[in-house]
Every structure is written in structure tokens, then in C-alpha cells.
Amino acid sequence: MGCFGFLKTKPKSRKERGKSGSEALAVSATTTSSSNYETSRSHDSTGGKQTSKSSVSTSSQPSISAMFEEKAGVLRVFELAELRSATNDFNRTLKIGEGGFGSVYKGFIKPLDEKSGRITVAVKTLNQRSLQVGGYLNISGEKSIVLAMEGKKGIVRRGSGHKQWLAEVQFLGVLEHPNLVKLIGYCSDEDERGIQRLLVYEYMPNKSLEYHLFNRAAPPLPWNVRLKIALGAAEGLAFLHEGLELQLVDYIYGILMQHSFSLKFSSGQVIYRDFKTSNVLLDIDFKPKLSDFGLAREGPAGDNTHVSTAVVGTYGYAAPDYIETGHLTTKSDVWSFGVVLYELLTGRRSLDRNRPTNEQKLLDWVKQFPIESKRFNMIMDPKLRYQYSLKTAREVAKLANSCLVKHAKERPKMSEIVQVIKQAVEMTEIASGGKVEAKEENSAVADLDKGKRPESSNC
Incomplete structure (x- = not known):
């Protein structure tokens, strides 16, 4: 399976992630000025037990990609064959959306525990052009894929589809909110047509x-x-x-x-x-x-x-x-x-x-x-x-x-x-x-x- 770079390693267990995170924080704490690090001790009502609380204030927060590396194991990794089966080989009758990026299909997958019935999902494919239509008009009035600013001219940039696919995996793999669509998993595999990149969402x-x-x-x-x-x-x-x-x-x-x-x-x-x-x-x-x-x-x-x-x-x-x-x-x-x-x-x-x-x-x-x-x-x-x-x-x-x-x-x-x-x-x-x-x-x-x-x- 051709998973992308930072997912090639085996996901850490929760215990391992906790350990590495503690070590990372320890290093960060040693480089933080004393004014940003405070420790206080207090006694409970019996006067015997002590507890300590630490407060670390820093001017920077973990990046989305850093957070994703820790949470990557939460997402489900699909085989291409599994998603072919889920969508009846990407049957046209199951297509529910289409755009410059590719197509979206309604699919049915088995839950990991295999105890409950099939789950209805949306499977988003990325076409081989690896393009995402931005929808801007350039100076000549023609439709462009993506515009970059260079003076007053619009420059079409190609090959951005994979980058956008990665961004979507990272952001939705980390962010959780009732008004954000849930990303269930992803697939980065290969077949006779080349690299296949897919995303699996909750069905709306x-x-x-x-x-x-x-x-x-x-x-x-x-x-x-x-x-x-x-x-x-x-x-x-x-x-x-x-x-x-x-x-x-x-x-x-x-x-x-x-x-x-x-x-x-x-x-x-x-x-x-x-x-x-x-x-x-x-x-x-x-x-x-x-x-x-x-x-x-x-x-x-x-x-x-x-x-x-x-x-x-x-x-x-x-x-x-x-x-x-x-x-x-x-x-x-x-x-x-x-x-x-x-x-x-x-x-x-x-x-x-x-x-x-x-x-x-x-x-x-x-x-x-x-x-x-x-x-x-x-x-x-x-x-x-x-x-x-x-x-x-x-x-x-x-x-x-x-x-x-x-x-x-x-x-x-x-x-x-x-x-x-x-x-x-x-x-x-x-x-x-x-x-x-x-x-x-x-x-x-x-x-x-x-x-x-x-x-x-x-x-």
C-alpha cells in the first residue's frame, strides 16, 4: 500500500503516544522562561496529601500536522479493493457528486468490530490529473484551476490535488466539531491506472x-x-x-x-x-x-x-x-x-x-x-x-x-x-x-x- 510519508510508520499505541508526548513537553518546559512556568502546591483538608499543578504558557501551539501525527491511528486505512467493493466498483448509479477533483460515491462498509450492520459512507476519489478546480477567472476571462498572485497576472498551478488531499486528511483527522463533516478514513493505493487517493466520510x-x-x-x-x-x-x-x-x-x-x-x-x-x-x-x-x-x-x-x-x-x-x-x-x-x-x-x-x-x-x-x-x-x-x-x-x-x-x-x-x-x-x-x-x-x-x-x- 502506498501510504503517504508520515503514515508509513506503524501508528503508536495510546500508551506510546502518551510517553513520547511527555518527553516532548519536558524538553519544551526546560526552554521556557521562569516567568512562563509556575508550580504551586496545596494541601487537602486532612493536611497530609500534596498535589502540584503546573502551568505552561507558550507563544506557539502544535501545528495541525504535528497533532495529526499523534492522532493518525484514529483514522481507518482502507484497501482499494475494499472501497471498490463498497461502491460496487464505483458504479455510476452510486455516484452522488462530481467536480474537478474527481467523484463522490455512496458506499457501504463493514464496521471494524463486524458485529453491527453495514455503514453507509461517502467515498471521494481524486482523478488522475490531480487537479482541483478553484473556479477563479484569470485576466483573459478563462477558467483557471488555481491562481497564484504574481503582480496582476494569474498563474495556473497544476498538481495540487494530492496536496489538497493531504490537507483534508490532516485537518479532518484532527478537528472535531458537530458542524464539521466526519472523516472516517482514507486510502492511498495503486492499481493498473496508477496511484489512487480516496477519502471516506460519514454519509450526508x-x-x-x-x-x-x-x-x-x-x-x-x-x-x-x-x-x-x-x-x-x-x-x-x-x-x-x-x-x-x-x-x-x-x-x-x-x-x-x-x-x-x-x-x-x-x-x-x-x-x-x-x-x-x-x-x-x-x-x-x-x-x-x-x-x-x-x-x-x-x-x-x-x-x-x-x-x-x-x-x-x-x-x-x-x-x-x-x-x-x-x-x-x-x-x-x-x-x-x-x-x-x-x-x-x-x-x-x-x-x-x-x-x-x-x-x-x-x-x-x-x-x-x-x-x-x-x-x-x-x-x-x-x-x-x-x-x-x-x-x-x-x-x-x-x-x-x-x-x-x-x-x-x-x-x-x-x-x-x-x-x-x-x-x-x-x-x-x-x-x-x-x-x-x-x-x-x-x-x-x-x-x-x-x-x-x-x-x-x-x-
């Missing part, structure tokens, strides 16, 4: 947010469901941006297997870099989970304010400041989230070449309907049939606008966005008494603009 039966917003075959998403999807996606991004510190502490505890240490790290960050409706998957209860971490990057280290990187992502969702400078921050994700909020409101794609010229770019089009004007609800998705709270819709639009301000530093944090959406969900539930209904002047406006509304986007 309700497809993607993109499908439910833009596909004619999908039933309309109710207003309250849209808000809850926005909330879950926001919580997933907030975890990536601001919630990793706790997971890093848990990670160190797991290595040490001791409870006498209290470790503090500078907050770790992961920048998702490709937030869009197609990457928000929905489980059986329509709970959203972020998927596809191939373009994700660790946030800036130390005193750095951004990560300088090649510009990749999807046109229509990427922040303009990131496109112009190549400077990547968590606020780049915030911009993308603002775009998706408007897609949830309108039922329109961020970029739709099939519409009239003045309606093709969503963010330009919505400016014609100011939030506080009576014309505002002209932007709302007709498929909602006025079954929404107009007051709440206005609040969501205001939130979207705050995400889309020109200066990145002025955009809110994802944790702040979470709180606003929580309030919107509560407002909707209280106002409707459990049933989402049109509010305020919806009925009157419905009569006034009947037959004058723009058509729904059902691409």
Missing part, C-alpha cells in the same frame, strides 16, 4: 445547501430551516477561527495522560478559504456540516496578521481584499459567509450568467433594494411564498452587509455572527409560535408587487 443524506437552494427538484427550504443552517455553519466556522484553543489543550492532556498540567496556548486558527453553499452538507435532520478542507490553511503564527498565499477558492465567494493582495485571514471567511447569507435570503447564486446583465452579480443586484425600504422584500426568495419574518430577514441582511464591508478588520468575528443568528432564530420561533408566517407588511406588499417580482433562480 440531504446533499448540500446548494442543491436545496438552486435545484428545481428540491423542495423549498422553510425560513426557519435556512436560519438554523446558517447558525450551524457559523458555529462551524467560529470553531475553526476561535475554538481551537480548547481542542489544543485537550490534545495535550491526551498525550500526557495526566491531569496535573494546565496548558495555555495562543489561540490556534484554521482559515477555511472556500466557504460556499456546495461545501455545506446536510445530515438527515438538515444539520449543516462543513466539508472539503482541501484549501484550508492554518492561521497566521506569532505576531503575523495574515497568511500570504496563492489565491485559490471560488469566484463569487472570495473576499476582494484576498484576491487583490493574497493576504488570507479569518475575515476572508467572514466575507464568504456574508455572500451565503444573501443566497439564503434570495435563492439566487452569487454569480449567475443566465440572468440579465444587471442581475448576474448578486451583491450588486441586492443594492437596488435597501434594507429599510418597502422594496426590500423584492429580494426574498419567491419559493418562500412570504412565509418568513420580514423583521428577521432585515436583520439577516444587515448582518450580511456587516460581513461584506470593504475593510476586513471591520468585519465581525464569527463568534459575534453566531450570537446574531441565534437571536434571529429565537425571534422567528417566538413570533411564529412554532409556525413560520409572513410578518409586518408582507401581505400588503405581496398584493402590490404581484407579477412584478424577479423570477426565482432554479438553476
Whole structure:
């Protein structure tokens, strides 16, 4: 089996990982200044037993790759033959997705204990071109795979598929959150066609947010469901941006297997870099989970304010400041989230070449309907049939606008966005008494603009 570099060695047992982790910390502790290392002793109520607590504060946190080396054994390693069998030799009838990277198939695998029934999974393949379509347009207007910044020109970079595959294994092999898709395992094997790289995820039966917003075959998403999807996606991004510190502490505890240490790290960050409706998957209860971490990057280290990187992502969702400078921050994700909020409101794609010229770019089009004007609800998705709270819709639009301000530093944090959406969900539930209904002047406006509304986007 052709497993990639750092997985070729035999995974350590939990006991071995704990030992090596303790040794690594011991070395780190000796190089830490005394002001950052404190030990205190206390007596229990009997006055006899002593306990000690140590606190280590350091300016750097373990990298995702370092954490993954310790946790690699948690992921299941599949043989190619096993995944062929799981997908009926990658049968077309089981294909549930396709893109520049390859295809995704529904599959059925046996659990490791073999005591329970088969598990339904999603198997993602990487095609032989080892390419990932980024979706940007270069200067000449042609579709590019990935753009790198070199002056004002876009440079297509090939061979990035394997790198993105590794990134996805590393990030999802380490990060755990209810709003992140679960990676079950991976396969890096060879057959007559060459190296085969595959990923195995939990199966998400309700497809993607993109499908439910833009596909004619999908039933309309109710207003309250849209808000809850926005909330879950926001919580997933907030975890990536601001919630990793706790997971890093848990990670160190797991290595040490001791409870006498209290470790503090500078907050770790992961920048998702490709937030869009197609990457928000929905489980059986329509709970959203972020998927596809191939373009994700660790946030800036130390005193750095951004990560300088090649510009990749999807046109229509990427922040303009990131496109112009190549400077990547968590606020780049915030911009993308603002775009998706408007897609949830309108039922329109961020970029739709099939519409009239003045309606093709969503963010330009919505400016014609100011939030506080009576014309505002002209932007709302007709498929909602006025079954929404107009007051709440206005609040969501205001939130979207705050995400889309020109200066990145002025955009809110994802944790702040979470709180606003929580309030919107509560407002909707209280106002409707459990049933989402049109509010305020919806009925009157419905009569006034009947037959004058723009058509729904059902691409």
C-alpha cells in the first residue's frame, strides 16, 4: 500500500503516544522562561496529601500536522479493493457528486468490530490529473484551476490535488466539531491506472445547501430551516477561527495522560478559504456540516496578521481584499459567509450568467433594494411564498452587509455572527409560535408587487 510519508510508520499505541508526548513537553518546559512556568502546591483538608499543578504558557501551539501525527491511528486505512467493493466498483448509479477533483460515491462498509450492520459512507476519489478546480477567472476571462498572485497576472498551478488531499486528511483527522463533516478514513493505493487517493466520510443524506437552494427538484427550504443552517455553519466556522484553543489543550492532556498540567496556548486558527453553499452538507435532520478542507490553511503564527498565499477558492465567494493582495485571514471567511447569507435570503447564486446583465452579480443586484425600504422584500426568495419574518430577514441582511464591508478588520468575528443568528432564530420561533408566517407588511406588499417580482433562480 502506498501510504503517504508520515503514515508509513506503524501508528503508536495510546500508551506510546502518551510517553513520547511527555518527553516532548519536558524538553519544551526546560526552554521556557521562569516567568512562563509556575508550580504551586496545596494541601487537602486532612493536611497530609500534596498535589502540584503546573502551568505552561507558550507563544506557539502544535501545528495541525504535528497533532495529526499523534492522532493518525484514529483514522481507518482502507484497501482499494475494499472501497471498490463498497461502491460496487464505483458504479455510476452510486455516484452522488462530481467536480474537478474527481467523484463522490455512496458506499457501504463493514464496521471494524463486524458485529453491527453495514455503514453507509461517502467515498471521494481524486482523478488522475490531480487537479482541483478553484473556479477563479484569470485576466483573459478563462477558467483557471488555481491562481497564484504574481503582480496582476494569474498563474495556473497544476498538481495540487494530492496536496489538497493531504490537507483534508490532516485537518479532518484532527478537528472535531458537530458542524464539521466526519472523516472516517482514507486510502492511498495503486492499481493498473496508477496511484489512487480516496477519502471516506460519514454519509450526508440531504446533499448540500446548494442543491436545496438552486435545484428545481428540491423542495423549498422553510425560513426557519435556512436560519438554523446558517447558525450551524457559523458555529462551524467560529470553531475553526476561535475554538481551537480548547481542542489544543485537550490534545495535550491526551498525550500526557495526566491531569496535573494546565496548558495555555495562543489561540490556534484554521482559515477555511472556500466557504460556499456546495461545501455545506446536510445530515438527515438538515444539520449543516462543513466539508472539503482541501484549501484550508492554518492561521497566521506569532505576531503575523495574515497568511500570504496563492489565491485559490471560488469566484463569487472570495473576499476582494484576498484576491487583490493574497493576504488570507479569518475575515476572508467572514466575507464568504456574508455572500451565503444573501443566497439564503434570495435563492439566487452569487454569480449567475443566465440572468440579465444587471442581475448576474448578486451583491450588486441586492443594492437596488435597501434594507429599510418597502422594496426590500423584492429580494426574498419567491419559493418562500412570504412565509418568513420580514423583521428577521432585515436583520439577516444587515448582518450580511456587516460581513461584506470593504475593510476586513471591520468585519465581525464569527463568534459575534453566531450570537446574531441565534437571536434571529429565537425571534422567528417566538413570533411564529412554532409556525413560520409572513410578518409586518408582507401581505400588503405581496398584493402590490404581484407579477412584478424577479423570477426565482432554479438553476
